[in-house]
Amino acid sequence: MKRLFVLLLLVLVAGAWAGQMMVTDSGYVLLAYNNTTVETTLWVFLVGVFIAFILLHLIFNLIFNTRLPTGRFRHWRAIKKQQSARRNTLKGLLALSEGEWSKAQKSLTRSAENFDLPAINYLAAARAAHENGDQAGADELLKKALKSTPEASLAVSITQAQIQVSRGQLEAALANLLKLRRKQPHNKQILSLLADVSARLHDWQGVADILPDLRRSKALPQENLNRLERETLLHLLHKQKTPTAGGSTPEPEQRVRHLQSVWVSMPETASSYDDVVAEYAEQLITAGDYKAVETLLRQRLETRWSETLIPLYGLIDSTKPRKLYQQAQKWLSVHEQSPGLYIALARLAAKCQLWSEAVGFYEQSLSIDPDLDTCAEFARLLQQLEQPEKAMQVMNQGISNLTAKLPDLPLPKPALKAD
Template identity: 30%
Template sequence: MKSGLYIAAAMIVAGLLANIVLGDPGYVALRFAGRLIEMSAVTFVLVLAAAYFAVRLLIRIFTARRSWKTAQEARRQERARRSFAQGILELSEGNWETAENTLTRHVREAESPAAHYLTAARAADLQGASDRRDEWLARALEVSGDRRAPALIMQAEVLLKHKQMQAALATLEQLEATKEQNARGLLLLARVYRQTGDWQKLQALEPRLRSTRGITAAMVDETVAQVHLDRLQEAGSKCDLTELRAAWKETSKSLARHPEIVVAYARASMACGDHEAAEAALRDCINKQWNESAVLAYGELETDQPLKTLDRAEAWLPEHSDDAALLFTCAQLATRAELYGKARSFLETSIAIRPRLEAYQLLANLMDQLGERERSLKALNDALAFAVGRKANLPKIRARRFQERRLTDRRRS
């Protein structure tokens, strides 16, 4: 419809121009190189149009070879892009061998050959073909130019996956030297330091981790937590109070709020004989964030004022009266305060809510020391049944029948 309207409008305009030209065709005179060239305006317009098309034709003839090369290059790059997309789909489907072949088929024609080589290396690694994987990674590094970070990071990931820590560390140090380090590379470097136990380098790396965009505080805490735990536990095992205090002081505020870190510090302090510091850290942690591990650790305290420690633990009971861990902790503290009746009550209530072997053991020891042997044996039997998961299915032995059988057996012998 639109084409017809355009044709009709063109015919009308052409008719109007024809009438004007026929009435007065115009006159054009040009003087060139001492000669006068005369022609009508219509002829002049036709000559200009012919000259324009002739110049266009000459330009196309002279640039035909370059245009042909450009078109060929565009077709090759398009083929490579399609090959890359197909390879990604095959890799996602689990066709790793096919994907590897597809990704490397047109890699020389690709606009970014490093992407093809890196994805092919992933496909080879999934097949367990380490030789081909290393070859593709090496080629990716060759063609990466100034941007070597993607290839180095993938190489480090692969090495970490196969527990080759020193090789991964060398790769990541090479990445550091290129000044292309990013969030992923820093996290991998921190992971290597953590797994090799090099807490000093990890601690030096921590400020960079916290200041790097793309790395959250939770990710940093998770990465460095184990190193701080190891350091606190090591100080506790050596009973080195000076080293313990230094390690606790160097622990970041965000990590010092984690219950597992606080519990590790508290137990290390107890091992070093500083129960007061352990009590203060555990009490502060429990008041801010209720945690069963911290509550149980509180029961291990042996402070100079056991009654005061027990009072502090009992202050949590109104809000946590049904907490078996807190009741067990109160029982331990009551035992140290020599309040044995209260300790027994706490233990029996704790076991009734949620049995635990430690509670049975403490109850058995308490009853034994109080001279209640039967109650002590019952607690041990209950503990054994709890550990096994059921009581022994033994029929009741009738004493008279048992004695009669023993007499009969003796007579026969």
């Protein structure tokens, strides 16, 4: 509409100028050939030339089915516009990669209409506008992208979700992504974004529901997928420690059944994560299902040894502790350098009231790994055995090992002892 108005204005100005020139000076044109002469005014001559041009153009179109150079001129202009759009698009994409958001938004938006794929320009310009803090501009550019290329609705929606996540609009992004997943259930980008948003919202059950599709579609690198799965399973198990809404604590048997149902619902890969198995085993121990813990840990340790899990074997209560003690001793022939196994043996020896053997196993564990918790556990036993000096020596050893890891800082000089 604006262009038409400007065109009409120019025509009116040109007409007024031409009329004024005609009144001021009509001009004179003389054409002569052999004995023939033609005299006319300049303005009549120009009108005649224009009419002849139009007639010639029509004759060529109707008779010879060809065009005068005006069509070529339009084609040349169109090519020039496309080349200019490509240059501006390239400048905009380079500016986007260099973090020059305003320049990128301006170049990409200006060249979008004449570019072969305008949606690309609008989507990139929307990212630039978002990075520049222009939220309204980003939303408007996304609308233009969808309007220019309706078949790019998926790409527009994914970009919108990414921008929403970056803005912190997690609930809106989640709703958007769930809607997209119903349409494209196996899209890698949608699954990856949905897992990220669900984790940020601490919706760990939601993440767990997505994990099988993430694994099948390979939407994440294997290392990242394993890390996400491990974190999700740990959070789901930690949640079982939280009291119910009424604040009541379930009975041990009820808690054990619930824990086992949660564990069974987890993927088979759950047993490959030591800390996940350890969390499940610790909760079973707390609930008092020692038989299930013993079976779980024994089968897992015989399949794959774990320094995280073996100390828990020593925490199992049993009416026949010597049976557990003998089982742990069998492992000693294969894992004689395992500090965790010596801790388990020391605990089981204490349950069997084999005090001297328990002391020996604690000393063996500390000789391999001087852990502070082990020092405290060993010192408590020594106190009960009426060996306070040795208990203090063990604790001092643990504290010395701990302080050796502290940063090197200036310390005051020790106070002089009085004679």
